[in-house]
Structures are given as C-alpha cells and as structure tokens.
Amino acid sequence: MTMNRLPLTLACWDYDRMRALQDGTVRPEGIDLTYLPLMMPEPAFRMLHHGEFEIAEMSLSWYARTVHLTERPFVAIPVFPSRMFRHSSVYVNADSGIESPEDLAGKRVGCPEYQMTAAVWLKGIMAEHHKVPVDSVTYVTGGLEQPGRTESPMTLPASIRVEPVRADTTLSEALRTGEIDALYTAHAPSSFADGSGRVRRLWEDHKSAEIDYFRRTGIFPIMHVIVIRQDVLEAHPWVAQSMVKAFEQAKQTALAPLSETTALKYMLPWLADAVEESRAILGPDPFAYGLEANRSVLETFLRYSHEQALIPAPLAPEQLFAPQTLEVSRI
Incomplete structure (x- = not known):
C-alpha cells in the first residue's frame, strides 16, 4: 500500500x-x-x-x-x-412464424432472467416501439447453456407471466426444438451458432435497426x-x-x-x-x-x-x- x-x-x-x-x-x-x-x-x-x-x-x-x-x-x-444495442440479441425459432417484432405478442419468449438488464431494455423497446405489451408475452427463464439457473425472487402482478424452463433443458435447446418461440439473451445461443438454420436473429440486419433506433430516440442503452x-x-x-x-x-x-x-x-x-x-x-x-x-x-x-x-x-x-x-x- x-x-x-x-x-x-x-x-x-x-x-x-x-x-x-x-x-x-x-x-x-x-x-x-x-x-x-x-x-x-x-x-x-x-x-x-x-x-x-x-x-x-x-x-x-x-x-x-x-x-x-x-x-x-x-x-x-x-x-x-x-x-450495447440489443436488437442483435433477439433470436427466434425458424418455424415460429415470427417475421416481425409485432409477431412476438402471444408467444413464449425465453430470457435467462426476467430482471436482467438486456431483457428490461428489450421488453421496453418491444412495448414502446413495436406494440408488444409486456403482459402479452409468456417469459420462460433458466440457463442459456446449462440447466438449473434461477433468479432472485420477484413479486410480479398476475398479468405478467414468468415460468421456468423445464429443469432438464436449456433455453438454447428449447429455442431449437420450438418449446419457446423466441429468446432475449446477451450471449448468442449455441443453437444459433451451430449453423443448422433452426434458429435465426429476428433482425437479420440488426445494425441498421439499431442505427434507426438511435436516430429516433437518441438512446445507446x-x-x-x-x-x-x-x-x-x-x-x-x-x-x-x-x-x-x-x-x-x-x-x-x-x-x-x-x-x-x-x-x-x-x-x-x-x-x-x-x-x-x-x-x-x-x-x-x-x-x-x-x-x-x-x-x-x-x-x-x-x-x-x-x-x-x-x-x-x-x-x-x-x-x-x-x-x-x-x-x-x-x-
């Protein structure tokens, strides 16, 4: 010292x-x-x-x-x-029928934690800019690549639905198989990186989407x-x-x-x-x-x-x- x-x-x-x-x-x-x-x-x-x-x-x-x-x-x-801009952090199952952000309403969307910062930004952006209210989605939480992740207890209104992914699987695998339709995650899931085509980004040209978002809002999250x-x-x-x-x-x-x-x-x-x-x-x-x-x-x-x-x-x-x-x- x-x-x-x-x-x-x-x-x-x-x-x-x-x-x-x-x-x-x-x-x-x-x-x-x-x-x-x-x-x-x-x-x-x-x-x-x-x-x-x-x-x-x-x-x-x-x-x-x-x-x-x-x-x-x-x-x-x-x-x-x-x-970090997070439009690049939204992944969808290729057979989910999700082509635009608005299609997320009514879907099952994974995120490692409901309360994680990246997910807060994405839920807010979807609600404010894409007509996907927070309570229009069922959120499925858990480990991205390893089963067993849990988050700190929360007290949420009944209108907001949060449930854990199956104990024997991961969010990445659930997205690949279609158990969830989409995923908000800071880390790219292995089911996207494997090149199988079963998982893709919602915004394929995410950079353009992020630039447009910044020019409209002035926000770099x-x-x-x-x-x-x-x-x-x-x-x-x-x-x-x-x-x-x-x-x-x-x-x-x-x-x-x-x-x-x-x-x-x-x-x-x-x-x-x-x-x-x-x-x-x-x-x-x-x-x-x-x-x-x-x-x-x-x-x-x-x-x-x-x-x-x-x-x-x-x-x-x-x-x-x-x-x-x-x-x-x-x-």
Whole structure:
C-alpha cells in the first residue's frame, strides 16, 4: 500500500476504457487501487450477495432494485462501463412464424432472467416501439447453456407471466426444438451458432435497426454501472468524486488510439472507418459518463423497470447516484 493512500479493490471486466486503471497509468486521487478483471456477471453477483469488493461493476437492473431498500448496500456513481444495442440479441425459432417484432405478442419468449438488464431494455423497446405489451408475452427463464439457473425472487402482478424452463433443458435447446418461440439473451445461443438454420436473429440486419433506433430516440442503452459500497462512502465520501474523475481519465486514454492511422494498434483492418462511422452517428463520445449526458437514457430505463414491475415506485435518475457526484457529472 502506498503511504497515505486508501487501499480499495475494484472488480470490473478489463474493458479498453478501464485498462489505464488496471495497469496504473491512471491512479485515482488518494486511492491505492487493486483492479480485479472479472467478467460479468461475477463481480455483480459477488457484490450483490456478499459485498466482497469496495467498488464493482453492477447490472443496472439489479442495482435499480436495491435503491428502494431501507439500507442500501451500495451507491452508484455515474460511470457506465458497458453499453450495447440489443436488437442483435433477439433470436427466434425458424418455424415460429415470427417475421416481425409485432409477431412476438402471444408467444413464449425465453430470457435467462426476467430482471436482467438486456431483457428490461428489450421488453421496453418491444412495448414502446413495436406494440408488444409486456403482459402479452409468456417469459420462460433458466440457463442459456446449462440447466438449473434461477433468479432472485420477484413479486410480479398476475398479468405478467414468468415460468421456468423445464429443469432438464436449456433455453438454447428449447429455442431449437420450438418449446419457446423466441429468446432475449446477451450471449448468442449455441443453437444459433451451430449453423443448422433452426434458429435465426429476428433482425437479420440488426445494425441498421439499431442505427434507426438511435436516430429516433437518441438512446445507446446502458447495461452496467459502477457501485461503491455504502460503508466506504460513509467513511470516505470523497472516494466517489475521485473515482469518477479517474474513470473519465482512463476512458480518454483509451479513446486516443482508436483514431491513430499511422499503424493499427488493434487487429481490425477497417478500424478507422468504424470509428468515423460511429462518431458520425453517435457523436464523439458514445460512452459518455455523467448524469446529464445520460438523463434521457436513464429515465427511459427506469420507466421500463417500473412498467415491468421490477421497482415498486418510479425513480428519478438522481436517486441512483452518490449526491457528491451530481455536480461533477455536469462538468
């Protein structure tokens, strides 16, 4: 431990935008940071159930469900390590008769967890933009590739139907055989990747669908957020601002090599073209941190979460974050 620096552990995947924190190029003010590069959902699960780390990457949906607790175990800062469009994450059985999003109404749709962030976004998008109300679908939950996955208990209205997949099968296999008609999943199912043609994406040209969605809504969906354990913030409230600044510095450090054309740092032959296209559509910093830059995205997600009965009352984006970060988020 460095003299007079607070030792803290951060559990977060090794995203390019976090690499400078991982290798020490960026050092948070007053903090001696240990970086554990853990792939989601491991850091979120271990933080949610055991509070193992001082700082961790967390599912936005899992986190939002803790905000109404009398004693919140952790508080977020407006840093969003993972964002992703999810139109590519909708798969259908080739014989299901589903040709358009509207055809999902009345169908059996799998998702590993009803409350997972990707599924919250997709259910909300289907309801708001494609006339598929949340309660018009039967949701089937369970393990994508291994049987036995269960999710935390939920209290849902009777109109929302959620049931487990058969105990001896997986969502991927259920989609292949037609036991479910469609699947919302962050990971591509093996029944799609096997090339059999039994499973296909709902949006074959998902990139065009996602660009169109962004141009109509301005939303690049947030998947994960960074949380700090409550006892750490109570003892050292300055940690929140210090970490926000460090995360921003690390992100800026990662942005620069993307635009370098002298030589390709990354093994993508048309990287420069992809960067130019992304910035033309999404702006100079698609992964912007801070409350104000993300207010509309967060308001939409929180509305979806409430409409899907995952949070008991509406939340404002300000309620998600440590108060001392709200002014910093406007810089």
